[in-house]
Amino acid sequence: MTKIILLQSPPPKLVDVQKSVFCQDALEFVSKLHRTFDFEIEKLYKDRFARNAAIQTRNSLDFKISPERNDTTWKVGPIPSRLQNRHLDLGDVSPSNAAHFIEAVNSDVQGIQVDFDDGHCPTWRNQLLAYHNINLLVNGKLPGAPPSISTCPVLMLRPRAWNMIDHDILIEGKEAIGPLVDFGILMYHNAKKLYEANSGPYFYLSKLEGSSEAKLWNEIFVWAQNELNLPYGTIKACVLIENILSTFELEEILYALKDHSLGLNCGIWDYCASIISKFGDRKEFLLPDRNKYVNMDRHFLNSYMKLVVKTCHARGAPATGGMAAAMLKPGSNGTDDESKIIINKVLEAKLKEIKIGVDGFMVYDVRLVPYVNELWKKNGTTPNQITRQINTNVIALDLLTIPQGGVTSQGIKHNVAVTILFIYHWLAGIGHFFYNGNVEDSATAEISRAQIWQWIRFSPPLEDDPNEQVTPNLIEKTASSFAAHARKNLCRSSAERKRLTAAKYMSLEIFYSRNPPEFITSYLNDNHKFRTLHNKELLSNL
Template sequence: MANVLILQSPPPKLEDVQKKLLSKGALEFLCKLHRQFSSEIDQLYQNRLARNVDLQTRKLSFKTSPERDDKSWKIGPLPIRLQNRHLDLGDVSPANAAHFVAALNSDVQGIQVDFDDGHCPTWRNQLLAHHNVNLAVSGKLSGAPLSIMTCPVLMLRPRAWNMIDHDILIDGKEAIGPLVDFGLLMYHNGKKLYEANSGPYFYLSKLEGASEAKLWNDIFVWTQDELDLPQGTIKACVLIENIVSTFELEEILYALKDHSLGLNCGIWDYCASIIAKFGNREEFLLPDRNKYVNMERRFLSSYMRLVVATCHARGAPATGGMAAAMLKPGSDGTDAGSKAIVNKVLEAKLKEIELGVDGFMVYDSRLVPYVNELWKKTGTSANQIQRQFNVNITAEDLLSIPSGGVTLQGLKHNVAVFIQFVYHWLAGTGHFFYSGNVEDSATAEISRAQIWQWIRFAPVLEDDPAKQVTARLVEKTASNFMAHAHKNLCRSNAERKRLTAAKYMSMEIFLARNPPEFITTYLNDNHKFRTLHNKALLSNL
């Protein structure tokens, strides 16, 4: 029998949803999944701690391996629906039914069905998200197509390994977030997606090297056996969001081989990981990201070119990052201001196409027709895998931090993004809109990482050389933002209290001697967040 305790009572009107989602069969499956892989995941956490210590005294380098030396192998064949992945919609949290339905009706190849960066895992959000996915796959989601075969393909993104599920106990231990998401998605939808020739397909976030890809592959193999699915049915695209993974691209592809759907580039998580691993060394001081950090910089262009070259050599698609730009409310892109935004997005994406990417993401569905037209103009077929690139990317190329300074405007922007991210997380929302962009945990990560690093090394402001970045300046910047936000963001006393809490939590992160590697870990484990959204049943058990 499964030894599983659900620690939360169902929110109002979701009693039946919780009962159906967490049925006896589903709980037994989650229990078996955890028993099978719990010890290996505990070892993964230990390996990460050991690696972080090791990286303080050594440099990353490319290592020889059988997978890297053998040039003959390729990933398994791609299903027909995965051969053209020109455009996905990113950060689509299925907890937001209206947004999810709109995505399902969009003229794109895929949807990043997000339980990670753009999703906040309150108990209510988790129930709604899984329920809406289940309805969509069954053709019963109101307003969505009646057949999953006529929708964009669902690219399911479970939480990353850093996320613990505090709402479920399995064998006396808190459940593992990604296993809960993956297990429930597979148990309820795996066979239906397979029978519709539409999956199950996944994005895998924040992997740290090939050993973690191998663990996911083992999970896929075991799950396919348990659910009586042919081996190789599950396909997964790994997001290369960690500097360690960039040195193990060949090995990651090989580890997933028959389950591989290639690799994806995620610029801001990637930059944040460099600070997380090496940020206490001044040579890795990252300048103002809005002014000096973009895909044309040596370390990022090298990263993307290496991802593309490695993928194509192994018969795998390589996808670029997400365009976070948003058109103005009510705009269809034809007014002058919106045209400038569209042109900027198209210019950046054309450069990625020229580098050989096989697709990328946008958030704003109003950009879809413009991006689709861009692909048509390039004359690109379903993918560019046939384009082979002979690159010689070195460790120095990948770790060459761009020159440039720190600006007061850059500091203000990072402070505003991070405080607002914490504020919205406390409100139960994983992404928000600010200054013409969608912001999620990826931009929150790089924002707070830069602030922490700037405080540590006190660089001079290039737009005011008489000033340095100090804790006092950051606090003053945060207070100035608060004065503005109280007037424009908060409509109630509860919202004002939440914003105040967000400011103090943000300052705690900015000033931490040893900050958490992932902001979502900090927030997910924080008592403020947990007491705001979760109603424990422990007293009734």
């Protein structure tokens, strides 16, 4: 039997939950999963390191040349009936928040992004609550939720991405791999019942860096289906194209998952952040103020979405767009003038995606659901648009040509604020928050801190004050000014004030870093401040 150690004792009132979630058979399933794929996962990390080093010596990227790209005959496996129409998913739904989770499963949408990644903070308590609430829902025991999983929106389970290590579990003396823990626990407890209800198990896969990583996930799916006596092809997964490298291997990613594929998804902010991560030390990749100059109308992002749609539809797979992060003001039912403006902006943006050919997308605010459903009724007479073939010829230069534009004072203030507030909330065990009428999560934190880092590196002048450039001193003043304002309006206790101060200095650390962390969530997850706040450092050998 594998030696597996939980490094956390149960939080108050969750003793029985921990025993149930991490029962001996579930632990053995997770440990066997790790044993089986340990070598391949270590290779994945080494390949990422080598690939990043190689990129520094290359002038550009180009599409992968492969047999499956030239073979026009293959298609992905059949799409299950409940996935034929996924016009609308709710995004960033952390199942650790029972009230939000219950609201989501009662909504008039086709799917729910059940999130362990962008909108979720993986404290031990949050992990236990998330697993437990999903288990209750699947078994018809979650108070306030529909009694049958077959009548709920489809659960699109999104495990943590490969960059996330689970520091709370040791397997054979090694820290566990976050996505394998999530996948293993979710599969062990829920896969059979989801399958019997014609409702899964279905997944979103985050932050893949190419087809080799999709191939590894496919091998994991096949292994899990065999272990749990599920038919081959039961698991379906949609890959979020959030990394610039993956855009050059779309065909290969679909082929690697093939019979387990549920197409591809566009995630704009992680995607833009990855461009800075891979090429941001080159001036030609200087990304301008994102709120003013970066959107799906810009050629590099419009080309990216068209390529995703074209590739998916050619292979019989659905292509989904990103999430509308806009929020109506508290208490609004959407009929006031301010809310009407927000709703119209969301509908205008999503109509453009529909016209490009997407088969669905996400929103966060459930109050937007009826308006978006009406938009689909008017513009989507079929469950999906897969039969619609996109006539576009996207070349590498289309994807790598950064839009023209400058840096604004408001853009600096916004990016600094989002970074500080994300870290502040993460240290409190919260994975997303609301700011200036939008939901913010790790994706927006990634692009915010990446832009500030890049602007410091190249010191561009400010559009609204050409005599002033972006400097470390300007960023420090902006961060201090925002922190002082937030201290008065956000913090009610000395603990919150200390957390805000820590968030400011941690933000400055990554803004100034010579070699910044590739993922802000890795930086925070591995940080002693976060681990001290949430780890009791008590061993529980189960």
